[in-house]
Amino acid sequence: MKILVLISRILLGLIFLFFGSNAFLHFLPVPTLPPTPAGQFLSAIFASHYVFVISGLQLIGAVLLLVNRYVPLALVVVILWFILFYRYRQNFSGLFVQRAA
Numbered sequence: 001m002k003i004l005v006l007i008s009r010i011l012l013g014l015i016f017l018f019f020g021s022n023a024f025l026h027f028l029p030v031p032t033l034p035p036t037p038a039g040q041f042l043s044a045i046f047a048s049h050y051v052f053v054i055s056g057l058q059l060i061g062a063v064l065l066l067v068n069r070y071v072p073l074a075l076v077v078v079i080l081w082f083i084l085f086y087r088y089r090q091n092f093s094g095l096f097v098q099r100a101a
Helices: 002-025 037-047 050-066 071-087 089-096
Strands: none
Touching (some): 050 071, 071 089
């Protein structure tokens, strides 16, 4: 169990590090945003440079997870994600298909 916790903490930290650094280094391509309210919201986040605040917080959380400091603070984010995942679980149903068509 101790090894599983260590691996989980490091993997979560690496995920935060990878996606948090993308806003600064631009190594993932940015797709065109749809003209929906969600696309307009994301456009506003990019235009206002608020994406740098979000990515900076992800990087701080990644470093804290990787150096094993303030881990409970970082886990609050994961708990909130699972709450939202449960609420919108029907939207994730495509992820749990055994075989792709």
